[in-house]
Amino acid sequence: MHQVFLVFCKWRACFLLWVGVLTLMGFLFGHYFLSGFEFNGGDNLQQRLMVDTSVTFQDEGKTSMNKQSKAMKCTVSLRQRIQAQPQLHSLFQFDVPVLARSQHFSTSEWQRLQHYLPPYGWKGLPINVVSSALMLLNDTANSGLFGERLGGGCIRCAVVGNGGILNGSRQGRAIDEHDFVFRLNGAVIKGFEEDVGTKTSFYGFTTNTMKNSLIAYRSFGFHRIPQEQGIHYIFIPSEVRDYVMLHSAIQGVRVPHGHDKDDQPWTYFGPNHLAKKFKMLHPDFIRYIKDRFLKSHLLKLAYGHVYMPSTGALMLMTALHACDEVSAYGFITDNYRAFSDHYYDRVKKPLVFYANHDMQLESRLWKRLHSLNVFRLYQRTVTT
Ligand SMILES: *[C@@H]1O[C@H](CO)[C@@H](O)[C@H](O)[C@H]1NC(C)=O
Ligand SMILES: *[C@@H]1O[C@H](CO)[C@@H](O)[C@H](O)[C@H]1NC(C)=O
Numbered sequence: 001m002h003q004v005f006l007v008f009c010k011w012r013a014c015f016l017l018w019v020g021v022l023t024l025m026g027f028l029f030g031h032y033f034l035s036g037f038e039f040n041g042g043d044n045l046q047q048r049l050m051v052d053t054s055v056t057f058q059d060e061g062k063t064s065m066n067k068q069s070k071a072m073k074c075t076v077s078l079r080q081r082i083q084a085q086p087q088l089h090s091l092f093q094f095d096v097p098v099l100a101r102s103q104h105f106s107t108s109e110w111q112r113l114q115h116y117l118p119p120y121g122w123k124g125l126p127i128n129v130v131s132s133a134l135m136l137l138n139d140t141a142n143s144g145l146f147g148e149r150l151g152g153g154c155i156r157c158a159v160v161g162n163g164g165i166l167n168g169s170r171q172g173r174a175i176d177e178h179d180f181v182f183r184l185n186g187a188v189i190k191g192f193e194e195d196v197g198t199k200t201s202f203y204g205f206t207t208n209t210m211k212n213s214l215i216a217y218r219s220f221g222f223h224r225i226p227q228e229q230g231i232h233y234i235f236i237p238s239e240v241r242d243y244v245m246l247h248s249a250i251q252g253v254r255v256p257h258g259h260d261k262d263d264q265p266w267t268y269f270g271p272n273h274l275a276k277k278f279k280m281l282h283p284d285f286i287r288y289i290k291d292r293f294l295k296s297h298l299l300k301l302a303y304g305h306v307y308m309p310s311t312g313a314l315m316l317m318t319a320l321h322a323c324d325e326v327s328a329y330g331f332i333t334d335n336y337r338a339f340s341d342h343y344y345d346r347v348k349k350p351l352v353f354y355a356n357h358d359m360q361l362e363s364r365l366w367k368r369l370h371s372l373n374v375f376r377l378y379q380r381t382v383t384t
Pocket of ligand 1: 135136139140
């Protein structure tokens, strides 16, 4: 059906049709907001913009320093910086489990998490689906993001969102020099290596966002999600599909039932299906992120139940709770109107605001955490 659609439409019309088609299909719950003023003359504006080469942080790419950093302690680690600031100290809670694993399933946990709908709990999910998925996350490697932590080392992470700010940024080398690189959803790499790098250590998604990305960004060369050796996949358990897909992925079998029935997980995640390749965020972690950092006013609206932090926000928060130093690239900044929605867009289009995310709130959070020196947000000025 999508191919048929593509044959009959071109460029701008095609984009508009896409928005319509994807919305109709229930892509991200069928609601979206476009800020109207951005539609007016967006293309003209783009022509008048010249990208300034000055970048807010550009001291990333010192190879020799980075080679040593693996074994070296951080000068001041992220946790130490947080401990030192009372307003952050009471916000961050490092004892909430970031990842779900087999030990987290028990009768009492099942009862406790019945109080919250996914992604914040297990309400409405079949018990056997949740338990059988979690039981497979029993490898010691599932206990943490990095398996065994290097004692005393400094783990430096880059989290790469898909924002248009990365177009022409030349941050690829700096990104790849981090110990671990997180990517998510439509992370198109081919043809954009100079701007976004090539390395992917973690790929984060919900089954829904992954499959939608494969459809929506296919024409940008996104034929498969990153599958490099040593990659780890981080499932966001947003609905029953994620538990079913995770289970089938680790078992190396076709999806037996439900929305993704007959899908072959190896076409997404590659032939190797060792349990240690797969991780899933813990519902408690997602709920904690929502309650402490991203409690949106959208939650109070009629469709508030569809609200959840964006995939990018959850990946960045995951990194902030696991790494010693974090840099975020391709995330929303104050001047987002100067950039296209994605770095791979062929024509500039405004950032799309979906009703199930609160990008303005996320934007304020990144700005605040950056200014408090918790992590570095890649920002860039443009001059007219
Ligand atoms: C994990 O569970 C699977 C399936 O029940 C089992 O085959 C495997 O031996 C377990 N692995 C560990 C490390 O306990
Ligand atoms: C990407 O950046 C180039 C200049 O570096 C610019 O010509 C092009 O219009 C940009 N693309 C989008 C979609 O903004």
